Amino acid sequence: MKEELSYGTVNISKGVISVIAGIAAQEVEGVAQVGEPSSSFMKLVSGIPLGRGIKIDLYEKDVYILIPIYVKQNVFFPEVAREVQSHVKEVIESMTGLNVREVNVIIKGVLIGKKDKEEKK
Numbered sequence: 001m002k003e004e005l006s007y008g009t010v011n012i013s014k015g016v017i018s019v020i021a022g023i024a025a026q027e028v029e030g031v032a033q034v035g036e037p038s039s040s041f042m043k044l045v046s047g048i049p050l051g052r053g054i055k056i057d058l059y060e061k062d063v064y065i066l067i068p069i070y071v072k073q074n075v076f077f078p079e080v081a082r083e084v085q086s087h088v089k090e091v092i093e094s095m096t097g098l099n100v101r102e103v104n105v106i107i108k109g110v111l112i113g114k115k116d117k118e119e120k121k
Contacts, residue, residue, distance in 0.1 A: 012096055012098070014056040014058055017056045017058070017063060017065075017092060017096065017098075018054040018056050020091060020092055020095055020096070021054050021056070021065055021067055021088050021091075021092060021103075022034045022035060022052070022054055022067075023091075024084075024087050024088045024090075024091035024092070025067055025069060025084045025087070025088055027087060028080065028083045028084050028087050029080075029083070030071055030072050030075035030076075030079070030080035030083070031069050031070075031071060031072070031080060031084065032069075032070045032071055032072045032110075032111040033069065033070040033111060034052075034054070034067065034068070034069050034070075035052030035053040035054055035067075035068055035069075036052050036053035036068060036108075053067075053068045054066065054067050054068070055067075058098075061097075061098050061099050062098070062099050062101045063092065063098045063099065063100045063101065064101055064102045064104075065088060065092075065100065065102065065103045065104065066104045066106065067084065067088065067103065067104070067105055067106070068105075068106045068107075068108045069081075069084060069105060069106070069107060069108065070107075070108050070109050070110065070111045071107055071109075071110055071111070072110070072111060073110055073111070073112050073113070077107055080107075081105040081107060084103070084105050085103040085105060088100070088103045089103050
């Protein structure tokens with residue numbers, strides 16, 4: 001995305017949008033992991049797998065997102081997917097001013113043993 005301003009231009013890269021989408025999706029209850037397994041440097045530094053496998057299509061100010069996730073055991077998949085769609089759309093629009101047209105979620109699998117923090121207490 002490139003926007004002309006009176007002071008110059010602002011560019012938001014697909015990579016930045018991908019990282020935002022990854023963080024937003026990871027915040028949703030029931031999501032165990034976002035993206036594809038990898039031992040990327042960013043994951044090693046932050047502990048969060050950011051942007052891996054997330055596909056961003058950008059046309060002017062319209063964004064189309066494809067985001068693969070792994071869910072925790074014993075969650076209702078449709079509810080988690082809807083919450084990911086809603087939260088990712090809200091966060092990207094509020095941070096970038098772009099119009100999120102689609103957030104397509106692919107549930108790649110269930111990670112057994114990834115329980116909620118409340119259950120561990």
